[in-house]
Amino acid sequence: MTPEVTLRQLRPGQRAVVKKVGTGGELGRRMREMGLLPGTEIQVIGRAPLRDPVEIKLRGYNLTLRNNEADFITVEIGEAL
Amino acid sequence: MSHQYTIALAGNPNAGKTSVFNALTGARQHVGNYPGVTVEYKEGLTQHQGQSVQVVDLPGTYSLTAYSPEELVARNYLIGRRPDVVVDVVDASNLERNLYLAVQLMELGVPLVICLNMVDVAKTRGLKIDADKLSRLFGVPVVSTVARQNQGMSELLAAAVELAESEPEWHPLNISYGSDVDQGVDEVADILQGAQERHGLLSARWLAVKCLEGDQEVIERVRETPELAEKLLPVCERVAGHIKSTMDDDPDSIIADYRYGYITGITRQVVTSEREVRMDLSDKLDQVLTHRLLGPLLLFAVLYGIYNFVFWASEVPVVVLENFFGWLGGAVEGALPPGVLRSLIVSGIIGGVGGVLGFAPLIAFMFFAIAIMEDSGYMARVAYIMDRVLRIFGLHGNSVMALMVGGGLSGGCAVPGVMATRTLKDPKARLATILTVPFMNCGAKLPVYSLLIAAFFAHRQAEMLFLLTLISWGLGLGAAKLLRVTLLRGEQAPFVMELPPYRAPTMKGLVIHTWERTWQYAKKAGTMILGVSVLMWAAMSFPGLPQEQDAAWQKRIDAASTASARLELKSGRAQDELAGTVAGRAGRALTAITAPLGFDWRANVALVGGFAAKEVIVSTLGVAYSLGEVDPEHSQSLSQRLAAEPAWNSLKAFALIIFVMVYAPCLATVVMIRKETGTWRWALFSVAYNTLIAYLLALAVFQGGRALGLG
Structure with a gap:
C-alpha cells in the first residue's frame, strides 16, 4: 500500500486520491463546495513562483490553495505522470 | 415597460x-x-x-x-x-x-x-x-x-x-444524505411541519437540511419564533452531535459528500470521456505564465505593456477632446458679453467638465485592458502569483483584484475597488484591502499626474507613470502591513480559489465591460464634478475685490502704455481678486501648514477641492491660473502655464504628486468605505490615516530634495 501523505508534499505532475479533508469550518466548507472531498482524484499542476500556493486539477478544472491549507488534505499517491 | x-x-x-x-x-x-x-x-x-x-x-x-x-x-x-x-x-x-x-x-x-x-x-x-x-x-x-x-x-x-x-409549482428534490442524516432531517422536518405556514412556500425538509447544515440565516429566522426555536434548536444540536460522534464528521460535510455522490452517479451515466486529457492547452500555458522565473517577468511585462498601449491608443482622442472643449470655451466666450454668466459657463462648467471628460478615453482604454485580463482568465493567475507576496502584508491574493480595479494599473476607480473587496471572506484582510485601495492611482488622479508630468517630466511620461504605480503599490502595501500588525491583527481566511481556463475574450464582452465602467466614470464627471466645479467657481469668484481697489487697478491698467504692461497688470488684478475670495482665504490660511511641503495657496485651494473628487484638482488649478485672464494667453494649456510659472519646479511638482496620490480619499470613496465597513469610524479613519501619511511623505520629498540640492 502506498504511504499516505498530505497534498503539500506532492510534486508537480503527481496524481493522488483524497483520503481525508481534515478540517471543518469555513475552510472545510469551501473545499467541499469546490468538490475537494474524499475519493476525489487530483493532480498537481504546479506551484506559484514562490512555491506557494499550489495549483491542482480535479473534476476537470483547476483549483489553487495555499500550502497551509493543503496540509489538511490527506492523499494516497497514485501513478506519477 | x-x-x-x-x-x-x-x-x-x-x-x-x-x-x-x-x-x-x-x-x-x-x-x-x-x-x-x-x-x-x-x-x-x-x-x-x-x-x-x-x-x-x-x-x-x-x-x-x-x-x-x-x-x-x-x-x-x-x-x-x-x-x-x-x-x-x-x-x-x-x-x-x-x-x-x-x-x-x-x-x-x-x-x-x-x-x-x-x-x-x-x-x-x-x-x-x-x-x-x-x-x-x-x-x-x-x-x-x-x-x-x-x-x-x-x-x-x-x-x-x-x-x-406552464406556471410550475416548486418541486423540491429529495436526495438521501445517508440513513443517519436522513433520520435527523426527518425529525427536524416533523417539528417544522407544524409551523409550515410561517415559512411561506419553503419545504420543511429544505429548512431542516439548512438547520442541520448550521445555516446562520435560516437559524436566525427560526429564532424569530421563540416557541419554535425552543423545540427545534435542541433537536438540531442533538442530531448534529449524534452524527458527529457516529460518523466523525459535521453534518454539513456529510451532506456535501452525498450531494457530490448523487452528482457523480448522474454524470457517470451522462458523460463519456473519449480520451483522457491530462494536460490541456490551458495547463501548458500555465506552465509558462506562472513559471518560477518567467511568470513574474511576464506579469511585469504585461503591466508595462498596458501603460504603453493605453497611452498610445488614447493619445489622439485625448487631444481631439481637449481641442473640442478649448474650441467650445472660445466660442462661448465670443458669443457672450463679459460678466459673471460668461465666467460661470466658460471657467466653471466647460473648463471643469472638459478637464475631466478629456481624460475619458484614457480611462476607457484602461478599463478595456483590465477587462481583457479578467475575461481571459489571467487576472486569477495574477492573484495566484501575487498571493505569497501579498500575504506578507496581511492581504490576500484576491486583494489584487480590488487593488487593480481601484487603480493598481492606473486608471481604475477606488469606488468599485472598495466594492470589489466583497469577494474577500476574511473581514480583517478585507478591511485592510479597503483601506489600501485609496493608495492606488485611480483614474481621477491620472489627470493630475498627467498635468504635472506634462509640465515638468514631459520627456519621460510613460516611465514616470510606471514609477508612480510602483510607488503607490509600495506605499499601499506598507500601509496595509502597518494596519495588519496594529489595528487589524489576526488569522487569515481561506484562499481556495478556481483558476478558470484561459480563453480568448470576446469583443462584445470587452466592449460591454468597458462601456459600463467608463459610463460610471463619465456619469460621475457629468454630475458630481459639474456641481463641484460650479461650487468651486463660486468660491473662487466671490466676494470680488472691493470697489475702490478694483477701480485703482483699472486706473493703472488704463494708464499702462504698452500691451504687455497691461497684460501684466491684468493678471496681477486677477490674482489679487482670487486671493480675496472664500477659497483664496482658505488656501492662505492653510499655507502655514503646507509651506514646508512647498505648496502655495493655489495648490491648497485645489487640494481642498480635490477632496470632493480628485479630478477637481485639475479644474481648480485651471480656474486658479486662468480665471479673469482675457488675453491671447488664454488658449495656452494649463501644463504649459505651470511649466512657465517661476514658483513651480519639478521637485515641488513631485511632492504634490505624492501628496495627491496618498491624501484623503475622495468623498465618493469615503461614502463607499462607510457603506462597505458599516461604520463611519473606518471612513473617517481612512481620511485621517491617508492625509497624515501624505503630509509626512510630501514633507520628506520636498525637504529631502531641497537638502540634496534638487529644485
Missing part, C-alpha cells in the same frame, strides 16, 4: 453566465445594486414571440449557503421574489462541480432550466455529454449552448418561456 415573465440567471463564476446574459439582453441592460448590500444587480429585457421577458443576472456562486453576501443575495432573491423560471448556466466542460449548484437549486425546488453552456469546449476536451439523458434524470429541460457564439440562445429562451407558461 411591463413584462410577462421573469427569468433569473444563476450559475458558477466563469461558467459563461455573463455571456448568456449579454447574448439574451444585448445592450438593453440596467446595472444597479441590491438594496442594503453592494452586490451588483443586473437586469435586462428580451423578446420572445412578442412577449417581453425580464432577465435578472444573479451573482455568480458555487453554492447556495449563507456563506458569502453573493450566495445570500442569490438565495434571498429566489426565495423572496420567486422568479418564474431559474436558468442555471452550467459549464459543460466542468460538469460535476457546476452541478453542485444545480442540485441545490433543485433541492430548493425552483422551476429550473439547465443551460449546458460551452459544449464546444467540452468537445475539444473529448467529453461527450448526453443532454437528453441529463434532462430525463434530473426531470428538468436541458439546452446545449455556446453563448459566446450566440448558439442555442433562442432555444434556451423558448425552453424557459415554455416552462414559465
